[in-house]
Amino acid sequence: MNGSSFARLAVVISGRGRNLQALHAAIADGRIAARIVGVISNRADAEGLAFAGAAGLPCFVLPHVEYRDRASFDAALAAQLRELRADIVVLAGFMRILTADFVRSFEGRLLNIHPSLLPRHKGLDTHASALRDGDAEHGATVHFVTPELDGGPRVIQGKFTIGAHDDAARLAERVMMDVEQRIYPQAVAWMARRELRFEQGSVVFRGRPLLEPLSLHDLEPGF
Numbered sequence: 001m002n003g004s005s006f007a008r009l010a011v012v013i014s015g016r017g018r019n020l021q022a023l024h025a026a027i028a029d030g031r032i033a034a035r036i037v038g039v040i041s042n043r044a045d046a047e048g049l050a051f052a053g054a055a056g057l058p059c060f061v062l063p064h065v066e067y068r069d070r071a072s073f074d075a076a077l078a079a080q081l082r083e084l085r086a087d088i089v090v091l092a093g094f095m096r097i098l099t100a101d102f103v104r105s106f107e108g109r110l111l112n113i114h115p116s117l118l119p120r121h122k123g124l125d126t127h128a129s130a131l132r133d134g135d136a137e138h139g140a141t142v143h144f145v146t147p148e149l150d151g152g153p154r155v156i157q158g159k160f161t162i163g164a165h166d167d168a169a170r171l172a173e174r175v176m177m178d179v180e181q182r183i184y185p186q187a188v189a190w191m192a193r194r195e196l197r198f199e200q201g202s203v204v205f206r207g208r209p210l211l212e213p214l215s216l217h218d219l220e221p222g223f
């Protein structure tokens with residue numbers, strides 16, 4: 001971290017930015033000791049940028065279509081993050097696969113949220129896939145990012161029971177509102193306080209290796 005008591009957070013988005021809004025709210029009311037130093041989107045039309053702009057957050061657009069390949073886009077993203085001196089890089093609905101080189105250079109500082117109970121349902125269409133498989137439970141997972149897609153060590157997972165009337169749209173809503181908007185700000189708050197770390201490939205929480213992901217029961221009051 002940077003010596004000050006506020007972690008420098010960069011939030012990387014592609015879409016609506018509901019996780020960004022939840023993080024911003026948690027910073028505003030003092031639950032996360034951090035400052036958002038930049039919101040970066042690979043799409044100029046990402047709805048989340050409108051929110052970020054209105055909230056006075058510095059916005060940066062790196063349109064992926066303007067880069068000749070994945071490596072050159074990732075190099076530009078890395079350069080932007082370095083310029084921002086980001087301590088923590090929060091992928092929040094960022095819909096691109098990152099190269100292993102990029103991931104390695106930000107190892108331990110890179111968090112992602114995935115809308116499923118990882119390791120179940122990696123990749124896209126997680127809600128439909130949970131229904132198709134007849135899962136009893138569904139939810140979301142915050143994990144450190146490693147070169148394996150959606151495969152990095154899990155930090156916290158929030159789950160709920162799938163109801164008889166849940167379709168994919170309703171599951172998406174429940175995952176976002178009841179789980180993601182709670183567990184992501186909490187995980188970032190722990191990171192900002194350095195209670196959560198990634199050391200030699202493992203998650204360390206309050207000084208001990210985390211063998212199983214934390215759960216909704218571990219949320220602090222307010223999250």
Ligand code: GRF
Pocket residue numbers: 013014015016017018019020048092093094113114115140176180
């Ligand atoms: C979330 O469900 C997140 O898990 C997934 O994409 C969605 C992003 O939503 N990766 P938002 O942009 O934060 O509203």
